[in-house]
Amino acid sequence: MQKMPDIGFGLWKVDRDNCADVVVEAIKAGYRHFDCAADYGNEVEVGEGLQRAFGEGLVTRDALWITSKLWNTFHDPAHVEAACQRSLNDLQLDKLDLYMIHFPIALEYVDFESRYPPEWFANPDADNPEMRLASVPLHQTWAAMEGLVEKGLVDQIGVCNYNSALIHDLMAYAKVRPSVLQIEAHPYLTQEKLIRLAKQYDIAVTAFSPLASKSYVEIAMAEQSDSVLTEQVVKKVAEAHEKTPAQVILRWAVQRGTSIIPKSTDPGHMRENLAITDFSLTERQMNTITALNANRRFNDPGVFCEQAFGRFHPIYD
Known part of the structure; x- marks a missing residue:
């Protein structure tokens, strides 16, 4: 089974206008993992960039x-394959290496x-738009995800933003x-128990x-x-290794056994983010x-759903 690269390129918040160029530039820089999602709204442009590179x-x-990634509005098993196929069509691919909830x-x-x-609102044009839940158990969504593997549309499946209890249940x-389990993790949110549990289950x-x-600064969430x-401790370590603070933080993440998906549209920063394999902390x-x-x-539905969509919907305690 193919192993996911330790350092990937995140496509969240990459503008559609220059997304294809960014993908080509990232490939030239050396990135081989691209982390996409239907919700990012730029898979068509990612596909254009990939085809140019090919x-x-x-x-x-x-x-x-x-x-x-499978968006929230497509959890019903009747819609999972169509959602996956839409991403494949937009990306101009026959198969995904990984598809995640x-x-x-x-x-x-x-x-x-x-x-x-679709984003989060069921009726964004209404006077009082609503975020409406659907009665779909996660086990039904997962069974449909397994069907994608059986049909050869994806090689591997995984989950994002799950907590420990949901992992045990899954x-x-x-x-x-x-x-794969994809989660927010950085020095301010180390998630040590959750990462240890995932490794115990042999989940990357x-x-x-x-x-x-x-x-999150540019979207007023930080x-x-x-x-x-x-x-200061980060800057001190950076000075000791003659690296940037960003390189030190990315090295810390990889060295603790997680893969990472940083994003930058600046070619210099793209290369800088990759240059973390020649030193160790x-x-x-x-x-x-x-x-x-x-x-x-920083990415907490228990906060942003209420602030932006008028519904209190925490998934973490």
Whole structure:
């Protein structure tokens, strides 16, 4: 079974206008894993970038690992295959390396022709738009995900944003075991118990938002002052290794056994984020960075669903 690269490229918040160019540039920089999702709204442009790269001989399909995710409105088993096929069509691919449940949140179905990507509101044009839940148990969604593997549409399946209890529950009924758990993880949210549990079940862990608040400042979900890159202990370790604070944090994440999916549209930063394999942190340096943990979660449905969509819907205690 193919192994997912330790360092991937995240497509969340990459503008459609330059997304194809960004994908090509990332491939030139050396990225071989692209983390996509229907909800990011740019899979068509990602597909265009991939096809350009293939056509220019920059890379072959077999050399890439492409991830996509099932959105909340498609949890009903009747819609899972169609949602996957839509992502495949947009990405111009025959198969995904990994397909994941994006959130353990089932929302009311929205037809492709009505709105795509559907996002969170069931009726965004209404005077009082609503986030409407759907009565779909996660085990039914997972069974449909297993069907995608059986039909050859995806090689592996996984889950995002699951907590420990949901992982235990999933492992009790999964016929096709999840290969990857994708979670928010960084020095302010180390998630040590959850990562240890995943490894106990032989589930690989991908850390999204590995640089903590960096992804959230521009969408008003964090402040500039929340940056882990300005922590004195991080800057001290960076100076010791003649690396940037970002490189130190990304190295910490990989060295603790998680893969990462940083994002940058700047070619220099793309290459910088990849250049973390030529040094190692000492045990003391690792522990010092881990000690920054404050259980600070930036991507929390228990916060943003209420603020943005008018519904209190926590999935973490």
